[in-house]
Amino acid sequence: VGYRTIFAVGMLLFLGTFALNVVSHWLRERYRRMAG
Amino acid sequence: MSAWKASRGDRLLQGAGLGVLVIALAMLTLLLVDVVRDGAHRLTWTFLVSYPSRHPALAGVWPALTGTLWLLVLTAALALPLGVGAALYLEEYARQGRWSHVIEVNIANLAGVPSIIYGLLGLGLFVRALQMDRSLLAGASTLALLVLPMIILTTREALRAVPSSVREASLALGATRWQTIWHQVLPQAMPGILTGLILSLSRAIGETAPLVTIGALTYVPFAPDSVWSPFTALPIQIFNWVSRPQQDFQANAAAAIVVLMVVLVTMNGLAIWLRDRARRRRTT
Numbered sequence: 001v002g003y004r005t006i007f008a009v010g011m012l013l014f015l016g017t018f019a020l021n022v023v024s025h026w027l028r029e030r031y032r033r034m035a036g
Numbered sequence: 037m038s039a040w041k042a043s044r045g046d047r048l049l050q051g052a053g054l055g056v057l058v059i060a061l062a063m064l065t066l067l068l069v070d071v072v073r074d075g076a077h078r079l080t081w082t083f084l085v086s087y088p089s090r091h092p093a094l095a096g097v098w099p100a101l102t103g104t105l106w107l108l109v110l111t112a113a114l115a116l117p118l119g120v121g122a123a124l125y126l127e128e129y130a131r132q133g134r135w136s137h138v139i140e141v142n143i144a145n146l147a148g149v150p151s152i153i154y155g156l157l158g159l160g161l162f163v164r165a166l167q168m169d170r171s172l173l174a175g176a177s178t179l180a181l182l183v184l185p186m187i188i189l190t191t192r193e194a195l196r197a198v199p200s201s202v203r204e205a206s207l208a209l210g211a212t213r214w215q216t217i218w219h220q221v222l223p224q225a226m227p228g229i230l231t232g233l234i235l236s237l238s239r240a241i242g243e244t245a246p247l248v249t250i251g252a253l254t255y256v257p258f259a260p261d262s263v264w265s266p267f268t269a270l271p272i273q274i275f276n277w278v279s280r281p282q283q284d285f286q287a288n289a290a291a292a293i294v295v296l297m298v299v300l301v302t303m304n305g306l307a308i309w310l311r312d313r314a315r316r317r318r319t320t
Binding site for chain 1: 141149153
């Protein structure tokens with residue numbers, strides 16, 4: 001269980017950064033559309 | 037707004053920018069001076085060619101230095117063809133659509149993922165599933181995965197910067213798509229690709245977390261002699277020495293930081309020279 005736990009924590013960290021990246025991508029696209 | 041106000045705004049912005057630059061450079065200089073002052077007395081040839089020891093005065097960085105150099109070469113050898121190939125496909129061959137957009141977003145996301153995640157991936161895939169154990173190849177493969185998104189992104193930017201007229205002229209003269217890419221597009225994009233590689237490898241050389249995660253050793257009394265050898269690297273050695281309470285090991289860590297920076301600057305200098313040479317060849 002201990003060995004697999006690190007992968008669970010890693011996945012949580014990955015999902016967190018993924019969510020932030022998706023938000024930043026969405027914001028960038030939105031501002032680009034507004035500027036265009 | 038009057039001209040006087042506009043020029044005052046310009047001067048203010050210029051002054052603020054200069055101030056920020058001076059603060060950043062001063063902090064960097066302070067850090068460098070502090071490290072060099074702490075470690076200068078340990079920087080000898082014996083320190084470079086000695087193996088780690090329990091006695092700080094006898095300890096050296098030879099296994100870590102050779103491990104770092106091995107890692108650099110292997111990482112570049114694995115990541116460069118894969119990264120440039122993927123970027124070439126995405127930029128020159130793939131159709132622009134929903135899937136290519138999804139792939140683009142994912143590559144941008146992977147470039148920002150914390151390095152320890154790559155360490156976990158390396159542990160699960162290379163060390164366990166592919167049974168590479170704690171070898172140099174497993175470490176270099178993990179670091180190659182880490183820098184791959186950065187190389188893809190910078191290579192794509194370099195390919196985009198090549199004017200489309202170059203491609204059109206080449207195709208109009210009867211060259212095939214591959215001939216156009218190999219003889220026209222890639223040479224023109226090479227300076228940009230090399231810049232991306234320099235930045236990516238500079239990141240890889242300083243990474244500790246993924247190597248610690250895959251189980252790189254902290255005490256290695258031998259230099260690696262093949263890609264299957266267990267290894268350590270300079271950041272791990274520095275981390276090891278810094279975490280010890282004795283003052284002499286702290287000095288060793290400072291000296292190892294200077295060695296790491298010299299390796300980094302030398303490597304960057306070499307890559308910049310190669311890049312400039314490629315640029316000069318294109319213009320003459």
